[in-house]
């Protein structure tokens with residue numbers, strides 16, 4: 001049996017454990033503490049590099065695959081309402097990154113390697129423009145160095161008729 005004098009203590013503990021009175025975690029689901037911005041950026045970095053390699057190899061199905069991943073990520077970030085250290089990251093993603101990613105779609109659909117190169121260069125410049133705009137100009141993205149392949153992945157077309 002629990003001694004009667006402990007009952008109020010237990011009641012208080014169970015209340016706290018049940019969280020019914022505990023302050024709710026920040027109501028804004030998209031606060032900087034909850035949106036994994038740096039994780040999203042790391043994915044964007046990987047896809048930007050792999051997309052560049054796929055396009056350079058004229059592996060259009062693979063380029064299309066990365067482009068879709070990037071479009072989804074850009075869309076999600078643009079809609080997440082992220083303001084990071086007072087920087088309107090989601091808003092900037094909508095006006096800067098989304099158009100740059102979407103502009104690559106035309107090149108991939110047309111399987112136009114020259115257009116792809118130009119648009120991919122603009123994409124990389126856009127990444128860096130936003131880093132500068134948000135106070136992260138020291139994060140400098142580069143086009144893929146095609147003389148090396150750091151990935152355990154073959155970027156050339158699988159269809160070798």
Ligand code: HEC
Pocket residue numbers: 037038041042044045046048084087088089090092093096097123124126127128130131134136139141
């Ligand atoms: C809307 C502005 C914006 C755009 C567009 C943007 N970034 Fe970022 N990026 C940031 C901010 C802000 C940070 C710092 C985030 C943090 O500190 O959590 C960052 C951080 C990073 C980092 C550091 C994280 C790491 O893993 O090293 C990388 C890499 C990165 N971005 C890559 C990219 C790439 C690649 C693109 C383009 C496809 C891109 N970013 C586009 C704003 C942007």
